[in-house]
Amino acid sequence: MKKSIRSRMLSMLAACAMLAGAAQAVVPAAGFAAENLISNSTFDTGTTDWGIYKESGGAAKLSTEDGKLAMKITDRGTKNYAVQLFYDIIPLYQNATYKFSYEISCDKERYVEAMIQQNGGTYQSYTWKGIEIGPEPVKVDYQFTMTKDTDIMAKLCINCGVEERDADRDLGEHTVYLDNVVLELVNDDEVDYSTVGPYQAPILANQIGYRTNDKKTAVVREDGGNEFKVVNAENDEVVYTGTLGEAAENKSAKENDRIADFSEVKTPGKYYITCGDLDKSYTFVIADDPYKELMKETVRMFYLQRCGCEIEDETFGHKACHTDEATIYGTSDKIDVTGGWHDAGDYGRYTVAAAKAVADLLYAYDANPSLFTDDIGIPESGNGIPDILDEVRYELEWMLKIQAADGGVYHKVSCANFPAYVMPEKEVAELIVMPVSSTATADFVASMAMAYEFYKGVDEAFAQKCLAAAEKSWAYLEANPSYKGYTNPRDVVTGEYGDKTDKDERYWAACQMYRATGKGDYISGITEAKTGLDWSTVGDYGNIALTTMKKDEGKAEAALALGQTALASLTKTAGSAESIVNASPYGSPVTEYNWGSNMTIANAGIVLGLEGKKDAANEVLNYLLGKNPLGACFVTGFGTVSPEAPHHRPSMAKNAAQPGMLVGGVNSNLEDSAAKAYCKTNPPAKCWVDNSESYSTNEITIYWNSPLIYLLALTEKQDSAPVDPPQVTVKGDMDESGKLDVSDAVLLARFLVADKEAVVTAQGRANADCNADGKADEEDLTMMLKAIAKQIVL
Numbered sequence: 001m002k003k004s005i006r007s008r009m010l011s012m013l014a015a016c017a018m019l020a021g022a023a024q025a026v027v028p029a030a031g032f033a034a035e036n037l038i039s040n041s042t043f044d045t046g047t048t049d050w051g052i053y054k055e056s057g058g059a060a061k062l063s064t065e066d067g068k069l070a071m072k073i074t075d076r077g078t079k080n081y082a083v084q085l086f087y088d089i090i091p092l093y094q095n096a097t098y099k100f101s102y103e104i105s106c107d108k109e110r111y112v113e114a115m116i117q118q119n120g121g122t123y124q125s126y127t128w129k130g131i132e133i134g135p136e137p138v139k140v141d142y143q144f145t146m147t148k149d150t151d152i153m154a155k156l157c158i159n160c161g162v163e164e165r166d167a168d169r170d171l172g173e174h175t176v177y178l179d180n181v182v183l184e185l186v187n188d189d190e191v192d193y194s195t196v197g198p199y200q201a202p203i204l205a206n207q208i209g210y211r212t213n214d215k216k217t218a219v220v221r222e223d224g225g226n227e228f229k230v231v232n233a234e235n236d237e238v239v240y241t242g243t244l245g246e247a248a249e250n251k252s253a254k255e256n257d258r259i260a261d262f263s264e265v266k267t268p269g270k271y272y273i274t275c276g277d278l279d280k281s282y283t284f285v286i287a288d289d290p291y292k293e294l295m296k297e298t299v300r301m302f303y304l305q306r307c308g309c310e311i312e313d314e315t316f317g318h319k320a321c322h323t324d325e326a327t328i329y330g331t332s333d334k335i336d337v338t339g340g341w342h343d344a345g346d347y348g349r350y351t352v353a354a355a356k357a358v359a360d361l362l363y364a365y366d367a368n369p370s371l372f373t374d375d376i377g378i379p380e381s382g383n384g385i386p387d388i389l390d391e392v393r394y395e396l397e398w399m400l401k402i403q404a405a406d407g408g409v410y411h412k413v414s415c416a417n418f419p420a421y422v423m424p425e426k427e428v429a430e431l432i433v434m435p436v437s438s439t440a441t442a443d444f445v446a447s448m449a450m451a452y453e454f455y456k457g458v459d460e461a462f463a464q465k466c467l468a469a470a471e472k473s474w475a476y477l478e479a480n481p482s483y484k485g486y487t488n489p490r491d492v493v494t495g496e497y498g499d500k501t502d503k504d505e506r507y508w509a510a511c512q513m514y515r516a517t518g519k520g521d522y523i524s525g526i527t528e529a530k531t532g533l534d535w536s537t538v539g540d541y542g543n544i545a546l547t548t549m550k551k552d553e554g555k556a557e558a559a560l561a562l563g564q565t566a567l568a569s570l571t572k573t574a575g576s577a578e579s580i581v582n583a584s585p586y587g588s589p590v591t592e593y594n595w596g597s598n599m600t601i602a603n604a605g606i607v608l609g610l611e612g613k614k615d616a617a618n619e620v621l622n623y624l625l626g627k628n629p630l631g632a633c634f635v636t637g638f639g640t641v642s643p644e645a646p647h648h649r650p651s652m653a654k655n656a657a658q659p660g661m662l663v664g665g666v667n668s669n670l671e672d673s674a675a676k677a678y679c680k681t682n683p684p685a686k687c688w689v690d691n692s693e694s695y696s697t698n699e700i701t702i703y704w705n706s707p708l709i710y711l712l713a714l715t716e717k718q719d720s721a722p723v724d725p726p727q728v729t730v731k732g733d734m735d736e737s738g739k740l741d742v743s744d745a746v747l748l749a750r751f752l753v754a755d756k757e758a759v760v761t762a763q764g765r766a767n768a769d770c771n772a773d774g775k776a777d778e779e780d781l782t783m784m785l786k787a788i789a790k791q792i793v794l
Contacts, residue, residue, distance in 0.1 A: 037090055038156075041181040043069045050087055055417045055493055058082030058161055069178040073160060076171065080113065082161035085176070089677050090116060090183065091152040092126055095190035100127065101141040102181040104158070108174040109134040111166045112158055116183075119155040119673045120693035121421070126154060133176070143186065153677035153693070156183075200631065202278040203228075203260075204586075207626030207639030208294060209285035211716075212268060215615045216286070218260045219585050219627060220244055221253075224276030228260045233270040233283045240265045244275070250585055252593075252685035253629040257585035282626070282640035294638055295712055296376045297660030301705050302357075302391045303378040304650070304658055307349060307398075307424065308338035312379070316650050316658050321424035322347065326413055326431035329489070337413045337433060340398030344701035345647040347424050348414030348494045351402060352505075353703050354395055355443035356535045360606075360706030361392050362450050363544060364713040367609075371713055383751075384761040385458055388709075393462070396451050399444060400469055407476030408436035409444040411486045414494040421652040421692075437486040438477065439536075442505035445473045446541065449512040459775045467516065474513060474522075477506060497535065504530040504539040511542035511566075514559065515549045523562055529569040533603040535703055543570050544610065574611035577604040586628050586685075587619025593684055595696050598624060598634055598665030602707035609714030617715050624662070624708065629685045635708070636661045636700075645692040647699035652692050661700040662708045663688075671696035727766065731794040732784045734760060734768040734776070740794070744768070745784045748776060770794055 040049045043064050050069060052060050058077030062085075063070050071085050092098070104114070115128040127144040160176055205218035220228060230240040245259035260273060265286060273281040304316050311317050325334040340349045341357070365372055365388050372386040380390035402410040411434045419427040448470035456463035483503075488496045499505075507530040513522040530539020543566035546559075577589040581604075589604035590597060605620030619627075626633040626641070633639025636646055637659030644657050651658045668684035670676045674694035679687040688697045732740035734747045748768050750758035760768075768776035770783040786792045 035184065037183045037185070038087060038181045043067060043179065050085065053084040053086055053157075054082065055079070056082040056161070057491055058084075059490065060160070065175075065177070067179065070175050071160065071178075072173065072175045073171075074173050076160070076162045078162060080159045080161045080163050081157075083159075085158040085160060085178065087156040087181070088119070088673050089152075090154045090156055091677075092116065092146045092148075092150065092154045093185075093188065093191045093193070094146055094148065094150045095188075095192075096185055097143055097145045097187040098127075099141075099143050099182070099184045099186050101139070103137045103139050103179045104131065104133055105135060105137040105177045106133045106174060107135055107177075108171050110160075110169065110171055110174070110176075111163050112160050112176065113163070114140070114156075114158045116154050116156050118151060119153050124148065126151070137177070137179070153673045155673065156181075201282065201641075203273050203275055203281035204627050204629075204631050205273060205281045205284050206622040207282050207284055207633040207641065209287060209290035210622075211290060211618075212266050212286060212288050214618050215263045216261070216265065217587070217619070217622070217627070218262070218273050218281060220258045220260055220273075220275050220278070221250075221255045222278055224278035228262075228273055228275040230262045230265050231272050231274055231280070233272050239267070239271070248585055250629075250685075252591070252683060253586075254683040254686075255629070259585060284626075289716075291712055291716070294635065294660075295371060295709065296373070297637065298635065298662070298705050298709050298712075299361075299372070299388055299391065299660075300376045300378065301658070301660040302341055302361075302395075302702060303376075305341040305343075305702060306394060307340050307342050307347065315654055315656060318423050318650075319425045321427065322431060324431060326433045328410075328433045329435060329492075335401070335433060337398070337401050337431065339401065340395050340413075341702050342424060343495065345649055345695060345699045346414075346418050346494065347427050347649065348412060349398065350412040350414075350495055350497050351399065351409055351437075351440035352411075352443050352497050352499070352535045353495075353701065354399060355440075355447045356533070356538065356541075356703040357706040358392055358395055358399075358447045359450065359538075359541050360703070360710040361388055362454050363541075363548070364706075364710040365389065365454070366548065367710070368713040368716055371716055382759050384763070384765050389454065389458060393451075393455065396447065396466065399447060400465070402433065403444065403469055403473060404436055407441070407472040407474075408480075409441040409473060410434060411437040411440045412495070412497065414492075416492045416494070418494055419649065421649050423650055423653045426653075432492065434488075434492070435486065436484065437499075438480065438482075438484040438502040439486070439499045439505045441473050441476055442502055442509040443538065445470045445477065445509035446505075446512040446538075448473070449509070449516040452516045461773050461775060470513060470516070474509065477509065499536050504532060504537055504542075508538045508542040508545070511545040511562075515545045520559055523559060526562055527565070529562070529566045531569055531573060533606060533707065534599070540570065540573070540607065542566065548610075570607055571611055573604075574607045574613055577608055578613050578616045581608070581616040581619050587616075587623045588628070588685070589616075589620055593666040593668045593687065595667050595669065595671060596664045596701075596704060597667060598662055599701075599704045599707055601665070602662070602704075602711050605711040606707055606714060609711060614715065617711065621711055621715055628666075629683075630666070630688050632688070632690070634663050634665055636663070643690050643698055645690050645698065647692050647695040660705070662704045663698045663700055664704060665697065667697045669696070674698075728769070729763065729767060731770055732767060732780075732787055734764045736761065736764055736767065740784065740787060742788060745781060745788060748781050748784065751776065752778065752781065 047062050052062050056077040056079045059075035060071050060073040060083045113130050115125040117125045202222040203220050210216040229238045232239050247256045247258050250257045268287045270285050272283045307322050310320050326337045343350050343353050372388045375381050376387045378387050413433050415429040448466040451466035452463045510522045533540045546563045546566040581587050581589045605617045608617040624634050626639050633642045636643050636657040643663045666688045668687045672695050674689050674691040678689040734744040751760050765776050770780040787794045
């Protein structure tokens with residue numbers, strides 16, 4: 001005999017309580033029989049839990065009138081869902097029967113659609129009604145059975161945009177009313193309640209591994225006794241036995257944790273940890289370079305995010321996207337904005353986000369150039385230049401295109417709305433260039449100043465072009481000293497990247513320009529350091545610029561003083577982060593988990609690494625790679641447990657996680673439907689869900705990957721000092737045979753048409769630069785041929 005609904009629900013709630021500490025909350029109970037699943041159904045307490053989705057020109061406001069929900073519509077937009085009233089997170093179980101009723105009316109005659117649907121994915125409807133409404137309330141009352149798979153985060157929607165059947169009606173301003181909304185589970189006899197929560201590993205370690213000589217720790221969070229063992233995974237032999245540290249209460253994760261320190265294990269190999277009868281940890285490696293592949297994939301991620309060109313990849317390859325000219329908002333002017341990186345899970349390109357990513361990647365290279373190879377699998381691989389510099393240049397070339405004629409820099413390029421879950425070439429809506437902002441302009445200055453410094457030994461002409469662009473935008477900032485922020489206009493809903501001030505951006509720009517040029521005027525009068533490594537707070541990049549630049553005996557006293565102030569600021573930030581890391585069993589440097597916490601955590605690791613606090617920086621890396629309360633490596637495709645459903649349109653379109661992407665991580669604010677549905681009972685440090693609809697915990701961005709790369713570079717031992725750019729040995733001798741001949745001209749010709757088998761070293765490129773303009777191009781090929789024909793002497 002089946003249990004009653006009430007008894008089964010009580011059992012489920014008990015299971016939820018026991019599993020509240022799991023990585024993702026168990027599926028919440030649907031509710032007791034005859035209980036309303038709509039929390040605010042009569043609107044006696046206002047509009048709580050109800051909202052309006054608007055796009056495509058739709059405009060409306062929500063309020064209550066006479067005890068009814070009232071949605072005043074001023075513009076129906078251009079789509080049926082351009083104005084959509086919604087109630088979020090309704091648990092629907094497969095084979096369950098529900099009773100659904102509500103009263104709906106409008107002060108004008110019109111047609112609407114009411115449904116409960118999937119909140120994302122294909123937006124399939126589980127129940128749907130088309131209704132003609134008017135001033136007299138219509139009572140809708142019926143039962144339906146959930147025939148689709150269980151969906152605990154379904155969404156009740158009423159489309160009030162432009163419907164095809166009443167598109168010609170001139171409704172003007174009008175109000176739709178809703179009242180007495182009731183949704184009840186009335187029969188679950190055929191429901192198979194599966195309340196098994198996600199597995200919670202009792203022993204947590206860095207799932208990729210540890211460097212041979214680094215400090216190595218794991219966390220044991222269940223009682224397995226006082227002793228732990230490190231076991232060779234190849235032969236199951238115990239190689240080390242240790243004693244756990246004292247138990248410590250971890251309030252943010254609601255658990256008691258003990259530390260297993262196995263730093264003494266230094267022999268390369270594969271290992272796992274055991275403790276009493278507890279399940280063993282996931283297998284990890286100890287090696288001199290455990291993160292070699294991780295570094296390659298996290299850098300190659302940027303190639304897969306490229307816009308405006310064909311991408312070659314077995315799974316995520318696609319044709320060139322977003323190649324049309326874009327319209328400057330509010331005008332009919334169009335400009336070429338092809339190129340750059342797609343910012344995140346969507347296909348927008350945002351200047352301030354780009355600047356952070358550029359800074360992280362270039363400073364990562366600056367910190368440890370020997371780590372970055374020329375073979376990660378991008379079109380430029382094998383050209384003699386580290387691929388990370390080639391990849392960053394692709395973004396810089398795009399940034400140069402969004403500088404306005406007066407030196408101001410446009411804030412972003414995107415369509416008006418987020419695209420469907422499609423590959424990038426399928427987003428074909430109009431591209432819009434949004435207005436200039438001072439934050440984008442200052443970030444652009446800093447990025448171009450960095451480009452001058454890092455590329456002058458690679459391509460002098462490109463470096464000079466970047467410096468000239470930086471100087472032009474700096475002049476714009478000086479001529480426009482007031483903050484010029486950015487907010488989305490009503491008809492654009494893509495990422496805003498707004499800011500409250502541009503003081504930190506201007507500080508970074510000034511410091512970076514000083515570093516690039518040595519001209520003290522850029523930092524004249526600045527006495528206070530700014531902080532932050534986020535896209536919105538970038539002051540620490542200015543501090544890094546000053547504290548890591550090459551020593552200059554001729555520095556002005558003002559520069560020396562500001563450099564000391566910058567160093568003191570970084571030291572203070574690192575000290576605070578180290579204290580938090582040391583107090584956390586998991587090595588987390590934060591006490592609050594907000595949107596993009598993994599970026600904040602990686603940023604803290606960067607400052608720790610810069611200040612020489614290697615153990616703490618490595619603990620931060622361990623957290624990101626699996627030693628965290630979720631028991632997940634937060635980088636797709638790495639570790640035993642990693643995100644399989646990131647909020648990333650190519651991954652969603654291909655139904656596979658693109659590798660090498662750091663997801664946003666824990667966010668206790670529960671800012672999307674999936675997080676609210678799955679993490680409602682989770683403690684703060686466990687509010688992450690591997691669900692493609694969880695954009696607030698499981699999205700990816702270029703500027704979340706970039707600090708991970710910088711952190712890897714800082715924590716990795718430098719094998720060699722930076723090498724100076726190669727000097728010309730024999731002009732035109734591209735194949736380095738010791739002389740100029742026809743084979744050199746053939747090699748250059750193949751190189752210029754991107755022949756992948758035309759392998760050219762950095763020295764060969766330098767030799768081929770016959771006219772000394774910083775690059776090997778068609779003009780050099782002409783000079784080679786003339787020299788071979790004895791028409792000129794190189």
